[in-house]
Amino acid sequence: xxxxxxxxxxxxxxxxxxxxxxxxxxxxxxxxxxxxxxxxxxxxxxxxxxxxxxxxxxxxxxxxxxxxxxxxxxxxxxxxxxxxxxxxxxxxxxxxxxxxxxxxxxxxxxxxxxxxxxxxxxxxxxxxxxxxxxxxxxxxxxxxxxxxxxxxxxxxxxxxxxxxxxxxxxxxxxxxxxxxxxxxxxxxxxxxxxxxxxxxxxxxxxxxxxxxxxxxxxxxxxxxxxxxxxxxxxxxxxxxxxxxxxxxxxxxxxxxxxxxxxxxxxxxxxxxxxxxxxxxxxxxxxxxxxxxxxxxxxxxxxxxxxxxxxxxxxxxxxxxxxx
Amino acid sequence: xxxxxxxxxxxxxxxxxxxxxxxxxxxxxxxxxxxxxxxxxxxxxxxxxxxxxxxxxxxxxxxxxxxxxxxxxxxxxxxxxxxxxxxxxxxxxxxxxxxxxxxxxxxxxxxxxxxxxxxxxxxxxxxxxxxxxxxxxxxxxxxxxxxxxxxxxxxxxxxxxxxxxxxxxxxxxxxxxxxxxxxxxxxxxxxxxxxxxxxxxxxxxxxxxxxxxxxxxxxx
Numbered sequence: 001x002x003x004x005x006x007x008x009x010x011x012x013x014x015x016x017x018x019x020x021x022x023x024x025x026x027x028x029x030x031x032x033x034x035x036x037x038x039x040x041x042x043x044x045x046x047x048x049x050x051x052x053x054x055x056x057x058x059x060x061x062x063x064x065x066x067x068x069x070x071x072x073x074x075x076x077x078x079x080x081x082x083x084x085x086x087x088x089x090x091x092x093x094x095x096x097x098x099x100x101x102x103x104x105x106x107x108x109x110x111x112x113x114x115x116x117x118x119x120x121x122x123x124x125x126x127x128x129x130x131x132x133x134x135x136x137x138x139x140x141x142x143x144x145x146x147x148x149x150x151x152x153x154x155x156x157x158x159x160x161x162x163x164x165x166x167x168x169x170x171x172x173x174x175x176x177x178x179x180x181x182x183x184x185x186x187x188x189x190x191x192x193x194x195x196x197x198x199x200x201x202x203x204x205x206x207x208x209x210x211x212x213x214x215x216x217x218x219x220x221x222x223x224x225x226x227x228x229x230x231x232x233x234x235x236x237x238x239x240x241x242x243x244x245x246x247x248x249x250x251x252x253x254x255x256x257x258x259x260x261x262x263x264x265x266x267x268x269x270x271x272x273x274x275x276x277x278x279x280x281x282x283x284x285x286x287x288x289x290x291x292x293x294x295x296x297x298x299x300x301x302x303x304x305x306x307x308x309x310x311x312x313x314x315x316x317x318x319x320x321x322x323x
Numbered sequence: 324x325x326x327x328x329x330x331x332x333x334x335x336x337x338x339x340x341x342x343x344x345x346x347x348x349x350x351x352x353x354x355x356x357x358x359x360x361x362x363x364x365x366x367x368x369x370x371x372x373x374x375x376x377x378x379x380x381x382x383x384x385x386x387x388x389x390x391x392x393x394x395x396x397x398x399x400x401x402x403x404x405x406x407x408x409x410x411x412x413x414x415x416x417x418x419x420x421x422x423x424x425x426x427x428x429x430x431x432x433x434x435x436x437x438x439x440x441x442x443x444x445x446x447x448x449x450x451x452x453x454x455x456x457x458x459x460x461x462x463x464x465x466x467x468x469x470x471x472x473x474x475x476x477x478x479x480x481x482x483x484x485x486x487x488x489x490x491x492x493x494x495x496x497x498x499x500x501x502x503x504x505x506x507x508x509x510x511x512x513x514x515x516x517x518x519x520x521x522x523x524x525x526x527x528x529x530x531x532x533x534x535x536x537x538x539x540x541x542x543x
Contacts, residue, residue, distance in 0.1 A: 025417055027414070027428075215414055220374075223401045
């Protein structure tokens, strides 16, 4: 059999380009690092961290919206008093408030609207004239003007003895506290997830170092510095971290996109309205998605840095005194 | 170049396996380190390589007290020393070429800057046609030569070889010894650990460091 033209044209060994073979060969063999299982752990941890951060972002946004909505509104309650015409008092109070600087609108609830508000608790077909219930006036602030709340209270007191202004301060305080608790709990869970991931990477690094002890020793004896050895491991774990982070972060972004679509789809139902009132529309927005991408990159960097730190620490005692 | 003064070594709380070891290795010298199996030849080489600290005594390497060296200085000193391990310590997942080029790669030099040099050395030790082969398919003698080439690629000032002829036939052993002699003539200090008396007898003029019962006896 004659040699093939390719064989005949093969260059002499001096000119063989070894660069590709060289660069493709890591000094720490990939199969000695518990790669697949660690990548799965990093993916799950990144997913949980991104989920926690995503929900915290959604809830913080919803709480901010609630606070904004509630802060822009106030309520005047006109209390029923013997000998006074409640409808006339409500109309007067509405006029006083509407004329006050910084108020955009003051609207007295009609009897029917008041009955509708109380219907869930007292039943339908209610006749408010039989009950000593206050009349409500919804006050909307002018967002462009400053409102002197003390002055408004004084004006109401002067006009009517039975009108009380509620600026929803207690509600806002509660919402603020709840939002802080939720975001704080999410931050706590986020930190715990990161610590668990760092521990998993540290165990895997120790395992990889134990499995490659002879390679590490050989590298040292041929003159490798600790930093060079550490980079060989860091490279592996950074790559695993990038893969795991991309999988976990991608899954979290996908979940939020699906939840956003579902919440829009169910918005018309009673449950959907409640959920939207609580959480908004489950939309993360670009900033939320960017946060998850950053978390994924952070997870990869954490994996790389933890492995580097563990390798450096282990190398300090690598050539220690014999036991 | 290397100076040991009253060096002792023990593992844990056991008896000293090396006692009051004192010797010098001068530049451009050739010596055998010998003694029965288990006498501590490999341990002594590891002490020279600063792979472990002595329990007592003073080791000076290239004029520097080993106890005062930091990590970077130890790395710099190791780059002046070539080592041939008894078990070769070749990395099985790297080709012969990559194993021999390893001391240059760990210095993060460009591969193109030393390719020709590595190939020339591989041809010199008779592995020119085996440079793309992985160690598991090399014969014992080929592994030995690859390990020697790796130790020589940095042109070391000191070469430590642990039983370098232990896995090869007498003919190849003589060729390897001639290679070490050439290296010595070119200015490198050579320490060859061996328990092969016949091999040493071929080099009558060489200095002998004999380990026995934990002590070192020197025959110039």
